[in-house]
Amino acid sequence: MTTKNSPNGEFCVVSVTSKILYTGEMNKRISTLLRMLLIITLVVLVLLAVVVYSYLAPGPAVPGNPLYRNSSASIDDRVNNLMSYMTLREKIGQMALVEKNSLEELADLQTYGIGGMLSGFGGRPEENTQAGWYDMVTEFVSTSKQSRLGIPVLYGVDAIHGHSNVLGATIFPHTIGLGATGDTELVRRVAEATAKEMIATNIHWSYSPTLDMPEDIRWGRAYETFSDDPALVSRLGTAYLQGLQGAERGRPQLLATPKHYIGLGGMVFDTSSNKNFRIDQGMTPQDESRLRTHYLPPFKEAVDAGALSVMVGLNTWGDTKLAASSYLMQTVLKDELGFEGFLVSDWYGVYEIPGGDFRAAITAINAGVDMVMLPFDYEQFTQNVWVATKLGLIDEARIDDAVKRILKAKFAVGLFDEPATTSAEVFGSDEHRAIAREAVAKSLVLLKNDNNLLPLKPGTSIKVAGSAADNIGRQSGAWTIEWQGIDGNWLPGATSILAGLQAVAPRDTTIEYSLTGEFPTAEKADIGIAVVGEAPYAEGWGDTPEPKLSEEDIAAIARLREQSEKVVVVLVTGRPLMVSELVADWDAVVVAWLPGSEGAGVADGLFGATPFTGTLPLPWPASVSQLPIVNNQTANGTIPLFPRYFGLK
Ligand code: BGC
Numbered sequence: 001m002t003t004k005n006s007p008n009g010e011f012c013v014v015s016v017t018s019k020i021l022y023t024g025e026m027n028k029r030i031s032t033l034l035r036m037l038l039i040i041t042l043v044v045l046v047l048l049a050v051v052v053y054s055y056l057a058p059g060p061a062v063p064g065n066p067l068y069r070n071s072s073a074s075i076d077d078r079v080n081n082l083m084s085y086m087t088l089r090e091k092i093g094q095m096a097l098v099e100k101n102s103l104e105e106l107a108d109l110q111t112y113g114i115g116g117m118l119s120g121f122g123g124r125p126e127e128n129t130q131a132g133w134y135d136m137v138t139e140f141v142s143t144s145k146q147s148r149l150g151i152p153v154l155y156g157v158d159a160i161h162g163h164s165n166v167l168g169a170t171i172f173p174h175t176i177g178l179g180a181t182g183d184t185e186l187v188r189r190v191a192e193a194t195a196k197e198m199i200a201t202n203i204h205w206s207y208s209p210t211l212d213m214p215e216d217i218r219w220g221r222a223y224e225t226f227s228d229d230p231a232l233v234s235r236l237g238t239a240y241l242q243g244l245q246g247a248e249r250g251r252p253q254l255l256a257t258p259k260h261y262i263g264l265g266g267m268v269f270d271t272s273s274n275k276n277f278r279i280d281q282g283m284t285p286q287d288e289s290r291l292r293t294h295y296l297p298p299f300k301e302a303v304d305a306g307a308l309s310v311m312v313g314l315n316t317w318g319d320t321k322l323a324a325s326s327y328l329m330q331t332v333l334k335d336e337l338g339f340e341g342f343l344v345s346d347w348y349g350v351y352e353i354p355g356g357d358f359r360a361a362i363t364a365i366n367a368g369v370d371m372v373m374l375p376f377d378y379e380q381f382t383q384n385v386w387v388a389t390k391l392g393l394i395d396e397a398r399i400d401d402a403v404k405r406i407l408k409a410k411f412a413v414g415l416f417d418e419p420a421t422t423s424a425e426v427f428g429s430d431e432h433r434a435i436a437r438e439a440v441a442k443s444l445v446l447l448k449n450d451n452n453l454l455p456l457k458p459g460t461s462i463k464v465a466g467s468a469a470d471n472i473g474r475q476s477g478a479w480t481i482e483w484q485g486i487d488g489n490w491l492p493g494a495t496s497i498l499a500g501l502q503a504v505a506p507r508d509t510t511i512e513y514s515l516t517g518e519f520p521t522a523e524k525a526d527i528g529i530a531v532v533g534e535a536p537y538a539e540g541w542g543d544t545p546e547p548k549l550s551e552e553d554i555a556a557i558a559r560l561r562e563q564s565e566k567v568v569v570v571l572v573t574g575r576p577l578m579v580s581e582l583v584a585d586w587d588a589v590v591v592a593w594l595p596g597s598e599g600a601g602v603a604d605g606l607f608g609a610t611p612f613t614g615t616l617p618l619p620w621p622a623s624v625s626q627l628p629i630v631n632n633q634t635a636n637g638t639i640p641l642f643p644r645y646f647g648l649k
Pocket of ligand 1: 119120121158207259314346347539
């Protein structure tokens with residue numbers, strides 16, 4: 001009891017009474033509060049139960065033989081019919097694209113109704129062979145088909161220069177080499193052969209062709225492009241798409257994915273949003289007129305040629321991440337160009353939109369992304385998008401539109417019926433390797449040829465040196481078995497450039513080889529061939545302030561110079577290298593790009609079996625101060641070392 005400073009006991013009594021009264025009041029309040037808490041908890045629990053029930057609620061029952069299973073019905077009817085049985089949750093699952101190593105359990109394909117899976121580059125089965133891939137993909141597809149609605153998962157890979165994840169595949173020249181051939185029909189054949197090797201592994205979705213256009217070759221992805229010229233990119237990109245998709249049965253055999261929508265190659269140096277990079281994932285200046293006249297035409301042609309999926313890039317257009325731009329995706333691509341396929345975001349690209357994962361997914365989907373290359377956490381994504389839709393933050397009609405586009409592509413490529421198949425024999429076949437070799441020979445660009453040194457004459461003594469002469473990993477570049485490639489002389493079934501020279505050289509020709517150019521014989525050879533160039537790199541890891549030859553390669557050339565009458569330099573590179581101070585000392589120069597597994601194609605050019613017809617698909621700068629080169633105009637107004645389309649015959 002508190003006495004306070006009571007002058008008489010009265011106050012104390014009153015005080016005691018108040019306290020009793022007060023305590024009673026308190027108890028009442030507490031019990032009211034507890035009652036309220038109980039009610040709130042019950043309400044929350046009931047609400048949660050309703051939410052969980054509605055999240056997990058089974059969709060409408062499907063009759064024994066639904067229309068969507070009837071292969072002679074129209075695709076639109078089949079899509080609409082299938083959609084009528086789908087729950088919101090099943091629809092959102094279709095919008096998820098998951099990296100295969102992120103799939104926690106096989107059954108999740110059914111639980112979440114996952115729409116797409118991919119092998120992040122190098123994401124391979126235990127047995128990295130055609131059969132190993134076939135079995136892995138088939139298991140994913142058949143598991144997905146056992147779900148309530150039996151919607152097959154769409155499996156995608158980056159077959160950007162052949163089905164180059166897989167050991168034993170034909171590795172074609174990287175795209176820049178195809179650009180140098182300028183040969184539409186040949187590019188179509190390369191793509192057809194690539195498609196066959198993909199289909200032999202039960203894969204019907206490729207993240208190619210690349211329609212980017214590099215203005216600044218300090219970018220680590222220049223070699224993934226055909227050219228910086230929209231006309232050439234449109235022509236070859238469309239041929240590639242048609243070759244991949246085929247049309248034998250009046251429908252695509254495989255889905256091509258023109259990428260990266262849009263403005264890639266136009267980024268400003270040192271604007272990358274990735275702290276490890278310099279220009280990849282950087283900022284492309286927002287320029288409406290350049291959008292229309294430069295970046296858009298190749299995509300327009302691809303859409304007109306039947307593209308059913310397009311990949312959105314990781315760069316920004318002005319300040320806006322592409323995957324957040326409703327103007328570029330919805331207004332321009334879908335509404336104006338009439339693109340009816342689905343837009344897939346690039347690796348983790350949606351989550352690079354500021355605002356946190358929940359908001360980022362809402363922004364991207366509202367802006368027009370249809371399938372999200374998560375690539376990891378599908379559980380969180382599907383739940384977030386479901387909640388956001390229920391809260392009205394995403395319009396359900398937008399979800400329906402996205403899913404319709406995805407299903408349409410799946411029906412179009414025959415996934416619900418009998419998708420295209422091919423025999424395992426096509427994989428890495430002699431026929432495909434012959435196409436690759438032809439592409440290598442036709443991609444060679446002759447930049448200098450003093451006194452018609454090339455083609456090499458019979459009866460020549462040759463010394464060969466340089467880092468790329470006997471290094472199949474280097475001549476193949478990145479995106480070969482590993483994302484960043486493997487620098488070294490390996491790759492079953494492939495031929496190094498040196499091995500190609502030895503095989504193709506006329507009998508009376510002698511060939512000696514030393515990596516460094518240090519030969520045991522002091523005798524001068526007629527010709528020194530230096531095969532030099534870049535070590536493999538992919539994406540922003542290949543960004544560099546100055547693409548150039550290594551000190552080792554420069555030393556090897558110098559040694560060859562001393563030990564041979566004439567020097568031929570073969571550049572194995574994904575982009576122009578800064579050689580203007582060296583080139584005067586070389587008698588002949590050939591650019592071989594990144595030729596891939598068929599190194600003998602280089603010898604075909606050097607020994608004259610195939611004439612030189614290749615031309616530079618982009619200008620070759622004299623120095624980095626000329627970069628970027630926009631519409632053939634260098635940054636400092638000086639002329640490049642060699643202009644676009646230069647190539648001696
Ligand atoms: C690249 C894309 C590629 C994707 C899937 C990304 O890092 O930017 O070109 O298709 O990975 O491998």
